[in-house]
Amino acid sequence: MITGKFSKVSVICGFVLLLGFFLLYRFYGSPKINEVLKVSPVIMSKAIDSSRRNKVSGLPEKRRRLPKALIIGFNKCGSSTLRTFLTIHPDVVTPSQEIRFFNDHYSKGLEWYRRQMPRSTSRQITIEKTPGYIKSLKALKRIYKFDPNIKLIAIIRNPVTRLLSKFAHFQARKSSYANMNFEKRLFRKGYFEERVRKSSDYLSKVQLVYSLFPEDQLIIVSEEDLEADPLSLIRRILSFLGLRSTFSDDVFVFNETKGFFCVNKTHPLFPSVRRFVNETNGCMKDDKGRKHAEISQDLISKIVEESRPYVEKLFHVISVNFNWSYY
Numbered sequence: 001m002i003t004g005k006f007s008k009v010s011v012i013c014g015f016v017l018l019l020g021f022f023l024l025y026r027f028y029g030s031p032k033i034n035e036v037l038k039v040s041p042v043i044m045s046k047a048i049d050s051s052r053r054n055k056v057s058g059l060p061e062k063r064r065r066l067p068k069a070l071i072i073g074f075n076k077c078g079s080s081t082l083r084t085f086l087t088i089h090p091d092v093v094t095p096s097q098e099i100r101f102f103n104d105h106y107s108k109g110l111e112w113y114r115r116q117m118p119r120s121t122s123r124q125i126t127i128e129k130t131p132g133y134i135k136s137l138k139a140l141k142r143i144y145k146f147d148p149n150i151k152l153i154a155i156i157r158n159p160v161t162r163l164l165s166k167f168a169h170f171q172a173r174k175s176s177y178a179n180m181n182f183e184k185r186l187f188r189k190g191y192f193e194e195r196v197r198k199s200s201d202y203l204s205k206v207q208l209v210y211s212l213f214p215e216d217q218l219i220i221v222s223e224e225d226l227e228a229d230p231l232s233l234i235r236r237i238l239s240f241l242g243l244r245s246t247f248s249d250d251v252f253v254f255n256e257t258k259g260f261f262c263v264n265k266t267h268p269l270f271p272s273v274r275r276f277v278n279e280t281n282g283c284m285k286d287d288k289g290r291k292h293a294e295i296s297q298d299l300i301s302k303i304v305e306e307s308r309p310y311v312e313k314l315f316h317v318i319s320v321n322f323n324w325s326y327y
């Protein structure tokens, strides 16, 4: 009698134990835990994080962590503003500089790369921005080797304004450009086609990424959207990164003098981007948002005609039309 009861209890205990092991494996052993629980990786890591606290202060432990996402392109397309605006999010940290690890400093090793990163808690993700990565297959291959699941972000821009932006950049930096005329520069012997191609051929670079990574690992956004409605664009990227949107509508304010959206200085999240923006108005510093040269309609038409094939093919391949002026 006792033996019978005892064996029944053992069977039940064995069953409960097995169920326990199964549930443990299901929730903690499986990489799809976030999908099963239907929570974002950040919320999940936050839960895990609470156990990883500094023993003395009780605060979450901070250390330098390698990036989980990269802004890989393109220069003069708003990449710095994008990086800055993403940094407002409490779960995002970014280094202030372009680190250029995968293209220029690879021989310094991963530990060097890690040392360039700001400290973060395990619930935060590190995002690094180097717009030159997308131009180099070698760099992209190294990124793939580093983390084949890394999230990639590319921002592109109307080729006409990108050309003007590049010119304004050189005018501000090189004395030889100071009194130069944009049109004369653009048409310098056989230079026009090459210049326009460099400013509008985003597709060949995007295809380098597609040759290595699944297409849904790369989000392509437009500078025009960042300029017109940063809040919506940043929310889209946060969702792509699996981060919850904690931004309230008043985080950006349009600054009439600058002519761009800036970070609201009275917003509680402002301190996280203080180092990236102008202290007085919360706008990007003066090297962003420069005045562009005025150009004739005729010149615009010539640039558009030359760049249209690149733009149309790009929109076709990525199945997005950014509604750029003139195209």
Ligand SMILES: Nc1ncnc2c1ncn2[C@@H]1O[C@H](COP(=O)(O)OS(=O)(=O)O)[C@@H](OP(=O)(O)O)[C@H]1O
Residues within 6 Å of the ligand: 074, 075, 076, 077, 078, 079, 080, 081, 131, 164, 165, 166, 168, 169, 223, 226, 227, 260, 261, 262, 283, 284, 287, 288, 289, 290, 291
């Ligand atoms: N909110 C806001 N504030 C300031 N600037 C803004 C903003 N949104 C987009 N932009 C545009 O960003 C352009 C600079 O692009 P990048 O940061 O990629 O330039 S760089 O390659 O890092 O030098 C920069 O180009 P320029 O206008 O030629 O300076 C801006 O037009």
